[in-house]
Amino acid sequence: MKDLTKGKPSTLILAFALPIFFANLLQLTYSLVDTRIVGTFLGEDALAAVGATTTLSNLIIGFLQGLSGGFAIITAQKFGAKDYKDVKKSFAMSLLIGTGIALFFTIFGLLFLQPILKMLNVPANLLETAKSYIFIIIAGLVVTYLYDACAAALRSLGDSVTPLVILAISVILNIIGDLFFVVILKSGVKGAAIATVLAQSIAFIVCWIYMIKRYELLRLGREDFKNPSSAMVKNMLSAGLSMGFMSSLVNIGSLTLQTAINKLGRDYIVAQTAARKLTEMFMLMFGVFGNTMATYCGQNLGAGKIDRIKRGIWLSILYTCIWCTFAIIASYTIGDKLVYLVTGTDNKNVIENATRYLKFDTLFYYVTAVICIVRNAMQGLDDHITPIVSSMLEMLGKIVIAFTLVPHLGYTVVIIAEPIVWFVMVIPLIVQIFRMPVLKQTSLS
Numbered sequence: 225m226k227d228l229t230k231g232k233p234s235t236l237i238l239a240f241a242l243p244i245f246f247a248n249l250l251q252l253t254y255s256l257v258d259t260r261i262v263g264t265f266l267g268e269d270a271l272a273a274v275g276a277t278t279t280l281s282n283l284i285i286g287f288l289q290g291l292s293g294g295f296a297i298i299t300a301q302k303f304g305a306k307d308y309k310d311v312k313k314s315f316a317m318s319l320l321i322g323t324g325i326a327l328f329f330t331i332f333g334l335l336f337l338q339p340i341l342k343m344l345n346v347p348a349n350l351l352e353t354a355k356s357y358i359f360i361i362i363a364g365l366v367v368t369y370l371y372d373a374c375a376a377a378l379r380s381l382g383d384s385v386t387p388l389v390i391l392a393i394s395v396i397l398n399i400i401g402d403l404f405f406v407v408i409l410k411s412g413v414k415g416a417a418i419a420t421v422l423a424q425s426i427a428f429i430v431c432w433i434y435m436i437k438r439y440e441l442l443r444l445g446r447e448d449f450k451n452p453s454s455a456m457v458k459n460m461l462s463a464g465l466s467m468g469f470m471s472s473l474v475n476i477g478s479l480t481l482q483t484a485i486n487k488l489g490r491d492y493i494v495a496q497t498a499a500r501k502l503t504e505m506f507m508l509m510f511g512v513f514g515n516t517m518a519t520y521c522g523q524n525l526g527a528g529k530i531d532r533i534k535r536g537i538w539l540s541i542l543y544t545c546i547w548c549t550f551a552i553i554a555s556y557t558i559g560d561k562l563v564y565l566v567t568g569t570d571n572k573n574v575i576e577n578a579t580r581y582l583k584f585d586t587l588f589y590y591v592t593a594v595i596c597i598v599r600n601a602m603q604g605l606d607d608h609i610t611p612i613v614s615s616m617l618e619m620l621g622k623i624v625i626a627f628t629l630v631p632h633l634g635y636t637v638v639i640i641a642e643p644i645v646w647f648v649m650v651i652p653l654i655v656q657i658f659r660m661p662v663l664k665q666t667s668l669s
Contacts (some may be wrong), residue, residue, distance in 0.1 A: 226382025275497030304526025521604025
């Protein structure tokens with residue numbers, strides 16, 4: 225465990241963020257390898273089928289990850305306040321409430337999968353392939369959530385190393401599973417999905433066993449699931465649903481944009497798939513320091529140390545802006561090579577459009593860095609409304625662009641869409657962060 229309320233903020237933030245960075249890098253590496261395996265061994269049609277449903281899986285899984293992260297903020301606050309009884313209860317509630325929500329998404333998603341895919345404008349020749357892949361991913365949502373909840377609980381106590389180690393095991397198993405099911409058993413995209421769910425299941429089991437053996441604070445008994453205070457449940461739902469909806473609103477906008485892209489044809493679907501995979505890589509550090517700030521601010525708010533919170537926010541923005549500069553340089557020097565590395569395609573139309581996307585969008589990453597740091601810090605400081613307002617603006621902007629401009633102006637509009645909405649959605653965050661009463665104090669008595 226790591227107490228983030230004591231010690232030099234810069235050292236603590238970097239030490240806590242580094243394992244998260246490697247964890248996210250591992251996850252991204254798997255995603256890129258998975259994409260390359262599908263593209264190389266199954267062809268561009270299979271890659272397009274998976275890419276056409278990626279935004280749907282990102283929407284649901286992103287919500288569940290946000291939910292677990294929001295619940296963990298309450299755990300972090302209780303840990304910072306040294307309220308160890310409620311640390312256990314908050315973790316127990318995160319398992320109970322979150323599993324119920326994940327189960328609902330599983331049932332709803334499987335029952336209505338066919339109309340959902342048609343609503344996404346998945347091309348008819350890709351529909352069955354896409355359905356066979358996303359069906360398995362949705363069927364595994366409960367185990368996906370359970371792993372995320374356990375990893376988030378560990379991070380709330382300051383342990384960002386254990387989730388990294390367990391994720392490394394999961395990624396290795398996932399890649400081996402991909403090769404086994406796709407290359408050896410010839411199971412197609414279904415094999416890639418099965419490998420993903422199996423690896424997540426193993427990750428959850430390993431994480432759970434480690435937690436109950438290593439941390440008494442996370443070793444739950446029946447009493448921890450009973451009679452939670454109404455105030456705690458309210459706070460957990462507020463934080464969890466806020467983080468979940470914050471992620472979902474962003475992904476709904478991307479999902480809507482994907483429906484417009486799906487009408488442009490296979491080349492543009494593959495180009496967008498590659499561009500988004502590389503965007504995830506370039507934006508890796510935003511999520512790292514965003515997650516760090518949620519835990520850091522939560523613990524320090526619980527301890528009443530406001531000066532440390534303000535210092536941490538500024539440091540995180542600085543670190544991510546340095547990263548932005550490297551992302552811009554990469555997109556302009558090796559962008560086309562990275563697109564080929566991800567897709568394995570020599571299709572000039574795919575490479576050109578994906579590279580255009582990267583070169584334009586990376587120029588505006590500094591805005592995104594501020595967005596990710598500030599809205600996660602706000603969640604840790606119990607402002608669960610402003611981040612949703614900001615994310616809602618992003619969603620609405622993408623929806624408007626998808627329905628009004630993409631059909632007439634094509635992929636060029638897709639490229640400029642996100643920077644436009646970034647400038648809009650950062651406004652309420654900047655206004656509110658300077659107005660928050662809690663940040664105008666030096667400490668809480």
